[in-house]
Amino acid sequence: MRLHEFERRLTRTLEWLLAAGMLCVFGTIVVLVAMRYLFESGLVGANEMATVAFVYLSSIGAAVAVGRGEHIRVELLSKVAGENGRRALDIGSLALVALLNVIILATSLTWIATTGHTPMPASQVPRFVAQVSVPLGCGLAALYCCARIATHLREDSQG
Amino acid sequence: MILLLLAGLLALIALGVPVAYSLGISALLYIAASDPDLILVLPLQLFAGFDSYALISLPLFILMGLVMNSAEITARLIDFSMLLAGRFRNGLGLVNVLASMLFGGISGSSASDTASIGSVLIPEMENRGYRREVAAGITVASSTMGMVIPPSIPMVLYAVVAQESVGKLFLGGVFPGLIVGLLQMALVRLLVKRGTELDAERASSESAAKRTLRSLPVLAMPVFVVGAVVFGIATATESAALGVLYAGACGFALTRALKPRDFWGCLRTAALTSAKIMIVIALSQAYIWILALERVPESIAGFVTGLGLGATGTLLIVNVIVLAAGTVIDVSPAILLLTPVFAPALESLGVSPVLFGVLLVSGLAVGACTPPVGTCLNVGAAISNLEIGTIFRGAAPFLAANAVTLLLVTLFPILAMWLPSLLIP
Numbered sequence: 001m002r003l004h005e006f007e008r009r010l011t012r013t014l015e016w017l018l019a020a021g022m023l024c025v026f027g028t029i030v031v032l033v034a035m036r037y038l039f040e041s042g043l044v045g046a047n048e049m050a051t052v053a054f055v056y057l058s059s060i061g062a063a064v065a066v067g068r069g070e071h072i073r074v075e076l077l078s079k080v081a082g083e084n085g086r087r088a089l090d091i092g093s094l095a096l097v098a099l100l101n102v103i104i105l106a107t108s109l110t111w112i113a114t115t116g117h118t119p120m121p122a123s124q125v126p127r128f129v130a131q132v133s134v135p136l137g138c139g140l141a142a143l144y145c146c147a148r149i150a151t152h153l154r155e156d157s158q159g
Numbered sequence: 160m161i162l163l164l165l166a167g168l169l170a171l172i173a174l175g176v177p178v179a180y181s182l183g184i185s186a187l188l189y190i191a192a193s194d195p196d197l198i199l200v201l202p203l204q205l206f207a208g209f210d211s212y213a214l215i216s217l218p219l220f221i222l223m224g225l226v227m228n229s230a231e232i233t234a235r236l237i238d239f240s241m242l243l244a245g246r247f248r249n250g251l252g253l254v255n256v257l258a259s260m261l262f263g264g265i266s267g268s269s270a271s272d273t274a275s276i277g278s279v280l281i282p283e284m285e286n287r288g289y290r291r292e293v294a295a296g297i298t299v300a301s302s303t304m305g306m307v308i309p310p311s312i313p314m315v316l317y318a319v320v321a322q323e324s325v326g327k328l329f330l331g332g333v334f335p336g337l338i339v340g341l342l343q344m345a346l347v348r349l350l351v352k353r354g355t356e357l358d359a360e361r362a363s364s365e366s367a368a369k370r371t372l373r374s375l376p377v378l379a380m381p382v383f384v385v386g387a388v389v390f391g392i393a394t395a396t397e398s399a400a401l402g403v404l405y406a407g408a409c410g411f412a413l414t415r416a417l418k419p420r421d422f423w424g425c426l427r428t429a430a431l432t433s434a435k436i437m438i439v440i441a442l443s444q445a446y447i448w449i450l451a452l453e454r455v456p457e458s459i460a461g462f463v464t465g466l467g468l469g470a471t472g473t474l475l476i477v478n479v480i481v482l483a484a485g486t487v488i489d490v491s492p493a494i495l496l497l498t499p500v501f502a503p504a505l506e507s508l509g510v511s512p513v514l515f516g517v518l519l520v521s522g523l524a525v526g527a528c529t530p531p532v533g534t535c536l537n538v539g540a541a542i543s544n545l546e547i548g549t550i551f552r553g554a555a556p557f558l559a560a561n562a563v564t565l566l567l568v569t570l571f572p573i574l575a576m577w578l579p580s581l582l583i584p
Contacts, residue, residue, distance in 0.1 A: 015427050015431070016427075018426075018427055018430035018431060018434075019423055019424075019426040019427040019430060020426075021430065022218060022222065022426040022427070022429055022430040023426055025215060025218070025219075026219065026222065026400055026403055026426075029215070029219070029396060029397055029400040030400050030401070030404055032397070033393060033397045033400065033401065047212055050212070050215060051210060051211070051212045051215065054209070054212075054214070054215045054218070055206070055209040055210055057218070057430050057433070057434060058209045058433070058434050058437035058438065058441070059209060059434075060434070061430050061431050061433065061434020061435070061437070062179070062434045062435065062437065062438035062441075064431060064434070065431060065434055065435050065438070066177075068431075070431070070435060071177030071178070071179060071180070071435055071438070072177060072178045072179065072435055072436075072439060072489045072491065072492060073172075073175055073176070073177045073178060074172050074173065074175065074178070074487060074488065074489075074531070074532055075175055075531075076173055076175075076531055077173060077174060077175055078175045079531075089174060089175050090175070092174065093174065093175055093176045093177070093180075096171070096176055096180065096184055097176065097177065097180045099184075100180055100183050100184050100187060103187065103198070103201070104183075104201050104202050104205060107198050107199055107201055107202050108202035108205075108206075110199065111199055111202045111203055130206075130210065131206060133206075133209070134202050134205055134206050134209075135202075
């Protein structure tokens with residue numbers, strides 16, 4: 001129950017962040033267009049910052065979609081499989097997704113250590129500010145996979 | 160090795176692993192079997208997939224459609240369609256197709272078209288004597304125009320993958336989308352038999368003018384959004400943001416149906432929906448990188464040109480492959496997988512990437528209405544409480560219009576290429 005509650009709160013927080021991030025991206029682009037046409041000027045690095053926010057939206061959003069089981073998939077086997085078969089397929093699928101995310105998380109740390117100090121062309125902000133979204137998103141996705149596997153297993157044990 | 164990559168991908172997709180992660184895991188399998196030192200490619204390519212200013216247009220176009228939906232513009236579009244087509248025989252069927260044409264130009268998505276138009280018109284059509292599977296079938300089949308008529312979310316995705324002009328692709332979809340709509344209307348007139356005839360009477364000119372004026376701000380939206388891109392006033396990303404602003408103004412000031420809480424919900428849904436597409440894009444980058452490493456596009460290009468079928472013959476075969484792929488794989492992953500494989504081969508035969516993009520999206524739109532994957536079928540099933548097989552039987556005759564359009568555009572590329580070449584030299 002505690003795990004379920006933690007997952008629910010985490011999802012709610014992340015969804016709030018996603019909505020806020022989306023508002024920031026939208027607002028930034030509208031402001032940039034307005035500045036270009038109204039004042040014939042722009043904000044240095046604003047496009048880059050909008051892209052950084054978008055990278056975070058994508059990586060965190062993908063993790064939340066794992067938690068909600070909403071990713072694009074083909075449900076050919078799971079439709080014909082029985083209740084137990086469906087659960088087994090889901091656990092196997094979640095384990096593979098978790099494994100991939102853990103591997104990307106681990107390798108991304110080396111990649112960030114090697115290239116993260118390079119500044120972005122316009123804003124001069126180090127690239128690791130954006131790159132950290134990869135391990136963050138992968139970590140969250142792996143966490144959601146583990147939580148969902150635990151939920152499945154508990155349902156199994158409760159019959 | 161390439162067989163391992165393909166077999167791994169197909170097996171994982173069949174087992175129900177999400178398409179995005181199937182791409183990533185099969186790429187991981189390939190790397191583990193060929194050269195484990197290449198593992199750093201995974202985070203690098205994943206990040207490269209996310210890190211694109213042009214792709215910000217994706218969540219913004221999704222947001223624009225969601226805001227328009229929350230603004231309850233569907234009623235105005237249906238009312239305007241009723242004014243134009245309601246008085247003819249099978250009027251509601253025609254209204255359904257016409258409303259989808261108009262809605263397609265606003266939402267850019269077939270699934271939201273099915274949901275919005277279907278929830279209003281399927282029960283209404285049933286009340287007026289249409290069989291439920293026919294009403295649902297027309298709704299689902301006509302929603303395919305949402306992907307083709309600009310602005311179109313799949314066209315934006317293709318434009319980014321193929322590094323083509325979004326404006327040209329938007330314009331390329333105009334005539335094929337209109338042809339699908341007109342052919343579907345003709346099929347509705349010819350094929351649909353129903354019990355009662357109780358459609359709208361001819362409206363007085365005063366009422367017609369009033370209803371047109373009421374719908375005008377909504378109808379102007381696609382012109383505003385597409386026009387901004389085509390005439391270089393704004394980039395695709397900027398025009399999508401301006402489209403959201405416009406949709407918000409319609410919802411808050413015009414229909415007054417949009418509440419701040421709804422807008423917040425739209426922001427959240429847009430971020431989540433686009434993230435589901437973005438992770439497919441991001442993880443497909445490693446897969447596409449491996450295809451390039453194994454020189455798969457070059458091999459296919461060599462094979463295709465070696466067949467000596469010419470551009471039209473090859474396009475016909477590619478159309479069949481696209482239609483088949485569309486039945487088992489969703490639109491976004493299909494675009495990401497098929498574009499790098501076929502675009503170079505077709506370009507070597509002199510086929511414009513814009514033409515291929517229009518044909519690809521039009522073909523995949525049909526896939527959205529065919530079992531087992533069909534997103535629109537699933538939405539239609541949820542609205543009409545019918546099995547997807549039953550809805551597909553209802554939709555199949557009208558999907559013939561899409562097949563004929565695909566054939567026409569393949570044989571006469573000018574149908575897709577005339578408008579882009581006229582407005583964007």
